[in-house]
Amino acid sequence: MKRTISRISPFIGILIVFGTWFVVSRIEIFSPYVLPTPEKVLSSFSKMLQSGEIFVDIAISFGRVLKGFLIAFVLAFALGTFRILVPAAEKYYEYILQFFRNVPPLSMIPLLILWCGIGEVTKTVIIVLASFFPMYLNIVKGFTGCDKCLLEVGDAFGYTQFEKFTHIVLPYALADILVGMRIGMGYSWRAIIGAEMVAASTGLGHMILLAQQMSRTDKVIVGIFVIGIVGLVTDKLFGIVIKKLFKGTGENGWN
Amino acid sequence: MAGIELKNIQKKYSVENRVINVLNGINLQIPRESITVILGRSGCGKTTLLRIVGGLEDADAGEMECDVEHKTTFVFQESRLMPWLNVWDNVKFGLKKQECDKMVIQSIIDTVGLHGFEKAYPNQLSGGMQQRTAIARALAYNPSFIMMDEPFAALDYFTREQMQKELIRLQRDRGVSILFVTHSIDEALLLGHKIVVIEGGQIKAEFMLKADNKERNLLEPEFIELKKNIIERLDL
Ligand SMILES: Nc1ncnc2c1ncn2[C@@H]1O[C@H](COP(=O)(O)OP(=O)(O)OP(=O)(O)O)[C@@H](O)[C@H]1O
Numbered sequence: 001m002k003r004t005i006s007r008i009s010p011f012i013g014i015l016i017v018f019g020t021w022f023v024v025s026r027i028e029i030f031s032p033y034v035l036p037t038p039e040k041v042l043s044s045f046s047k048m049l050q051s052g053e054i055f056v057d058i059a060i061s062f063g064r065v066l067k068g069f070l071i072a073f074v075l076a077f078a079l080g081t082f083r084i085l086v087p088a089a090e091k092y093y094e095y096i097l098q099f100f101r102n103v104p105p106l107s108m109i110p111l112l113i114l115w116c117g118i119g120e121v122t123k124t125v126i127i128v129l130a131s132f133f134p135m136y137l138n139i140v141k142g143f144t145g146c147d148k149c150l151l152e153v154g155d156a157f158g159y160t161q162f163e164k165f166t167h168i169v170l171p172y173a174l175a176d177i178l179v180g181m182r183i184g185m186g187y188s189w190r191a192i193i194g195a196e197m198v199a200a201s202t203g204l205g206h207m208i209l210l211a212q213q214m215s216r217t218d219k220v221i222v223g224i225f226v227i228g229i230v231g232l233v234t235d236k237l238f239g240i241v242i243k244k245l246f247k248g249t250g251e252n253g254w255n
Numbered sequence: 256m257a258g259i260e261l262k263n264i265q266k267k268y269s270v271e272n273r274v275i276n277v278l279n280g281i282n283l284q285i286p287r288e289s290i291t292v293i294l295g296r297s298g299c300g301k302t303t304l305l306r307i308v309g310g311l312e313d314a315d316a317g318e319m320e321c322d323v324e325h326k327t328t329f330v331f332q333e334s335r336l337m338p339w340l341n342v343w344d345n346v347k348f349g350l351k352k353q354e355c356d357k358m359v360i361q362s363i364i365d366t367v368g369l370h371g372f373e374k375a376y377p378n379q380l381s382g383g384m385q386q387r388t389a390i391a392r393a394l395a396y397n398p399s400f401i402m403m404d405e406p407f408a409a410l411d412y413f414t415r416e417q418m419q420k421e422l423i424r425l426q427r428d429r430g431v432s433i434l435f436v437t438h439s440i441d442e443a444l445l446l447g448h449k450i451v452v453i454e455g456g457q458i459k460a461e462f463m464l465k466a467d468n469k470e471r472n473l474l475e476p477e478f479i480e481l482k483k484n485i486i487e488r489l490d491l
């Protein structure tokens with residue numbers, strides 16, 4: 001009994017939201033332009049599914065996210081590793097990093113358009129800026145947080161600095177790195193939608209903006225749903241991959 | 256008899272603006288191919304001394320001389336296993352890829368009584384099993400000099416006795432040198448070729464034991480006498 005309740009309880013929340021929406025739009029407190037009915041949204045959604053346009057937008061946005069995310073990860077990992085191997089270097093770029101961490105990537109769009117045009121480069125840079133910091137900070141946290149006692153084990157068995165990094169620091173930091181990647185992925189999604197609303201002619205963000213300009217609130221809502229669902233699915237997939245990759249250890253409390 | 260020679264080793268720590276003189280000029284000779292036991296109360300600096308000998312810590316003053324190159328390793332007071340590795344992988348942690356001999360590793364795991372737990376992760380083991388894994392890890396490394404910091408403290412009477420026997424056998428077969436820390440006088444009497452009592456950061460007494468450590472009976476008058484002697488020194 002308890003099991004079935006815990007299994008259906010997420011759906012109860014969703015049901016309540018949709019129920020409220022249905023009732024509110026039915027008694028027409030707001031005009032259908034402000035709040036379209038669920039049926040209207042659903043029918044536009046199914047039309048967009050049938051015509052396939054939505055898939056194109058999803059694929060384009062997803063492709064951009066993936067590209068920027070991968071670049072950001074490689075950068076964050078490289079810089080995080082560098083930060084560990086040459087601790088003294090941190091002083092030189094610490095403030096620059098902190099500065100950029102506090103600048104929302106979207107505020108850079110005007111500059112980026114000026115410098116890189118409205119092509120793919122601008123969007124990639126936005127995503128890199130958005131997802132780099134959570135990954136970099138988590139990677140550094142994982143690396144610097146390494147248990148000194150375990151590092152001493154490396155000393156006790158004659159490990160070189162490099163071996164200690166690959167055999168102790170890296171596996172120790174894995175959990176933090178993966179958390180960083182997950183957060184970075186989420187940030188990438190947020191950023192790309194914003195970027196596409198300002199500087200794109202394709203993608204989910206652009207689709208939403210276009211719908212707004214054509215007063216199609218129903219399509220706007222469809223776009224929001226799709227973003228939420230795609231983000232959720234990516235995050236879940238991420239979780240599954242993590243579990244699969246670190247099966248033995250993950251099951252044993254090391255996560 | 257030559258081995259490692261410590262001359263006037265000093266070490267202090269400052270904790271909250273208070274300076275603690277942990278080691279106040281330790282002069283010690285650690286003979287080769289035998290078991291040297293360091294005995295002392297909790298907090299007297301045994302671990303500190305071991306860490307200095309093992310090169311994990313620098314002494315403030317003093318010298319250390321080795322007559323030969325040693326392949327040294329450590330059994331820490333805590334097990335310090337890698338939580339992401341299972342018992343098997345932890346045991347071969349010190350080995351390079353080409354040095355891994357499955358038969359040897361298996362026999363070492365069997366020796367410490369962990370047969371059947373090769374796939375278990377550290378957090379699935381009891382404290383004593385973790386400690387035995389750490390001992391196996393040190394043995395698999397095939398060192399010529401092992402420093403052991405109260406390695407059997409977490410074990411029950413029977414396992415402890417069995418492990419002590421194994422250690423004696425191993426030390427004999429491989430001719431390793433062992434620096435062994437304990438606060439159990441009986442353990443020191445059972446294992447040691449040389450027993451060193453530390454108190455107040457200095458060596459209070461040294462005893463050389465001639466009897467073969469293969470078959471010592473602590474109830475013999477010789478050992479009872481020695482035990483009394485050691486207790487007196489510790490009391491000072
Ligand atoms: N890293 C450190 N920083 C400050 N003080 C330390 C440090 N390590 C040890 N000490 C101090 O040095 C003294 C000796 O510690 P040590 O660990 O060598 O004792 P021990 O003889 O091994 O004790 P036990 O039998 O309980 O393990 C203690 O008073 C401790 O507070």
Ligand SMILES: [Mg+2]
Pocket residue numbers: 301302303332404
């Ligand atoms: Mg100690």
